[in-house]
Amino acid sequence: MIERRALQRASFSLRLIAPVPLATAIGVALSCHYAWLTLGNRLTGIFHLFVGLGTVLCAIATVTGVAMLLRRLRALRSLERGEASPSQERLARAMVEATSVADATFVKSLLSWLVCSALLGAVVGVVGGGGWSAGLGIFGLGVLFGPITSLLVHCLVTLRARQVMLWLTELGLSQSQVIAAMPQRAQIRGRLVLFTVISVVTPAVFCFAVGLGLGRPSLRARAHRSRFAPGGACPGVARWMPSP
Numbered sequence: 001m002i003e004r005r006a007l008q009r010a011s012f013s014l015r016l017i018a019p020v021p022l023a024t025a026i027g028v029a030l031s032c033h034y035a036w037l038t039l040g041n042r043l044t045g046i047f048h049l050f051v052g053l054g055t056v057l058c059a060i061a062t063v064t065g066v067a068m069l070l071r072r073l074r075a076l077r078s079l080e081r082g083e084a085s086p087s088q089e090r091l092a093r094a095m096v097e098a099t100s101v102a103d104a105t106f107v108k109s110l111l112s113w114l115v116c117s118a119l120l121g122a123v124v125g126v127v128g129g130g131g132w133s134a135g136l137g138i139f140g141l142g143v144l145f146g147p148i149t150s151l152l153v154h155c156l157v158t159l160r161a162r163q164v165m166l167w168l169t170e171l172g173l174s175q176s177q178v179i180a181a182m183p184q185r186a187q188i189r190g191r192l193v194l195f196t197v198i199s200v201v202t203p204a205v206f207c208f209a210v211g212l213g214l215g216r217p218s219l220r221a222r223a224h225r226s227r228f229a230p231g232g233a234c235p236g237v238a239r240w241m242p243s244p
Contacts, residue, residue, distance in 0.1 A: 019156035027149030061112040117142020
């Protein structure tokens with residue numbers, strides 16, 4: 001009876017999914033600020049459309065992704081609710097779900113970012129009148145923020161998945177079944193390489209794009225002042241000034 005109550009009180013599936021909306025909200029906020037810094041000229045007059053429609057699309061994608069992930073954790077949720085007895089087969093299935101949910105959240109989050117940014121870029125570029133330049137810039141936001149946000153989701157879910165694994169072992173899961181549910185060494189190496197590339201390349205691109213976006217107005221203003229100065233425009237400024 002005590003064991004059944006403990007199963008009913010458990011809510012590990014919801015704890016596993018909780019980082020998804022949190023990390024998505026952080027990524028959306030940062031991407032909007034990044035767009036304001038780097039795409040301000042392209043989104044003049046339609047920035048409110050970009051923010052509003054982007055928030056709606058991300059909310060829909062997040063709710064859909066959470067529902068799909070909860071359906072993926074069927075064995076774990078049945079054990080939590082006490083609907084099924086903690087047999088070795090069900091415990092092993094729940095362990096596989098717990099060890100693979102982080103990868104599933106990474107893939108679904110990345111696909112959501114790419115799809116939402118593509119739709120948002122098409123709507124803002126065609127319907128909003130921003131043009132293909134604004135549409136491609138918005139899609140670039142998904143390419144940049146999708147991997148780093150998905151990596152954040154993966155890390156948070158992995159930390160919470162450890163608690164689920166400990167709980168399942170306390171219910172009687174054998175050590176061999178736990179080892180069998182773990183990812184292989186080659187898979188771990190592949191994730192390490194991929195996550196390292198994301199962690200190194202993405203911040204470098206951010207710094208370059210923000211520096212370029214913030215430096216353009218000052219270069220243009222300096223070139224404009226130099227035109228009216230004695231001797232004409234400064235050759236160095238004219239050479240490096242980005243075209244409008």
